Amino acid sequence: MIGIGTAPSRTRLVKNLQPSPSSKSGKVEVAPPPERESAPHLGLTPRVERAPVRRLGTREQDLLFNKGKGRAPQAQRFQPPRRPSFRERDAVPTPEPSSSQSNLKPKVVNPLSDEFDISARSVSTKELPKEFASPPLTEGLLTSVHDVLGPDARPTPIQALSLKHLVNEHEHDPARYYEHLLASETGSGKSIAYLLPMLQDLKQSEVNNTQRAHPEAARRAMNPRAIVLAPTHELTRQLAGFAKELLHHDKLRVLCASRANTASRKNVSASKMADMLVDGGDGELEVSSDLVGGSGQSHAVDVVVGTPAKVLELMRGRGWDHDARESADKREDSRSRRKMTVGEPQMGLGNVEWVVVDEADVLLDPDFQEATRSILAEISAARGHPVPFDPNLDLSAKGLQTPIKYPFNFVLTSATIPSSLAVYLDKFHPSLTRLASPNLHRLPSSLKTEHFSWTGGNRDADIEHRLRRVWYEDMQKTGTKSKVLVFCNKGTRVEQLGAHLREKGIANVALTRAGDARKRGSNHHLDGFLRVRDASAPAPAPAPTSSLATGGAGAMDDLKEVPHVMITTSLLSRGLDFAPDVKHVFIVDEPRNMVDFLHRAGRSGRAGESGKVVVFGKTKGRGSEKARVVRKKVGALAA
């Protein structure tokens, strides 16, 4: 039986165990730099010779690590480190010393250390698990992890932290609800870090028969026990796929609530849909109204992965969004108007025990936060423990607020924690346990950086030449062409560059937010670029070339070769696990900020694979000041 609200205060427990320099924050743990020999997987681990993320002053070290004069660290004595002024940060030289110069390496200030300096609060370097093992994982999950990652896979730092905290804590006290933040660099395995504890807990409560069926459950078509939120449907599909890979032995039912698949399955009966789920069908169905009412039968779905908009639709019924309906009315958009009748909610929330907010800084930014927080509030209410919810709240405003404790396990994850999110977490979730890898807010160490200077002529031609150089070098070294991901700032630029390259005979996928391929809702537009793990799966069909953004004219017919270039905006910069043969990321427009840069660059160099980010800019002569500033900042992000 799960008890809600019976747990002792997390803050008190943490304070007893582990004095924190911040009186407001919950427990913080940063994985210590592992020794090289025991590196979980190369490239994901920090370099041994590098100090932890932030360099502490002697006085701060004394306070944090309880050294010197036998004084215990006291929260109120902690002085936050002085932040460097902009002038100081801009004066930082680009760090590209040769190895013989490493001792003379100038101090480099990470431009994101102002955003969220997790090491300023880190106090623990306790031992972490060095392997996935059973226990704490079940035999089934352990086997799946090794099936998926290989027999020699070791946990990455963030996974080691998650095994220690999330898995073990749930083992010891399954009746408590926990709050965790998982923060680590791109490609460091955060998905598995939260999926493992979540799936294990769901499986165990099923085996031990400790699930609680909420009275409302019988009225809804599905009543998941876990909901994973992510910002794009591409990412939700990939995450659902990940979860299913981990469930080959310990079976649970995962549903990706995506826009896909409606056309062919609209008329599938409720029982057929249920069969598809149970049998591990692709689980990407759009739940039809056949599932509700009619038989009154409820179908077992354990995990729903979806975007906030899709999850809201399942919770509230199709067509619930009054603003969308009004604007459809104004536009006399008959297709959207069809949604104007509000349908029956298809998903009950009373059984939800886990909520994961992936890419938390996006889902709690001004565009998404209202939808995300209202989902969290509605789940709480459905579980009989309503929490305050003000849609107009300024999340990053300083000042006291009543902390929120959700009646479910709450996990937030991101590779970047901007100060707005840090302030929000401090204010509303003071007892949240922050787990961070020491490489947070840095580029993966397996990713090299290059700065390319525009020639002053046609920029599209410059990009084309740089692409051809990549492939020339590839052919010299390996005999095969690698894939290149190109990030622009605007959709119009994506289309223009796509057209130029196509004209020059370079097949490419140009993908914009409004592209037709996305509207279809599957991930086929990313075929050949996303990582495919299942060796028995059929080889990905060549993605339609060039025209995705321009209306699809002649897509497959002009196909001279499988595209090796994908051009897009920041749309695809979040969370997606691109294939190891995406060896280059080109950033052809000045990055809007360093957070965006880290996510774009991080689509390559994942899981320890080698990769290179090429930053284009005017690096010489008049007007080169901007590019030089970018270069310094990028240099400061190097691992």
Ligand SMILES: Nc1ncnc2c1ncn2[C@@H]1O[C@H](COP(=O)(O)OP(=O)(O)OP(=O)(O)O)[C@@H](O)[C@H]1O
């Ligand atoms: N312990 C491990 N050993 C080897 N590979 C791993 C390990 N854990 C995860 N991976 C692989 O690393 C890749 C990146 O994982 P994942 O997508 O979860 O990263 P992430 O930290 O969520 O990245 P992002 O911040 O970009 O979302 C995946 O292909 C995953 O299979």
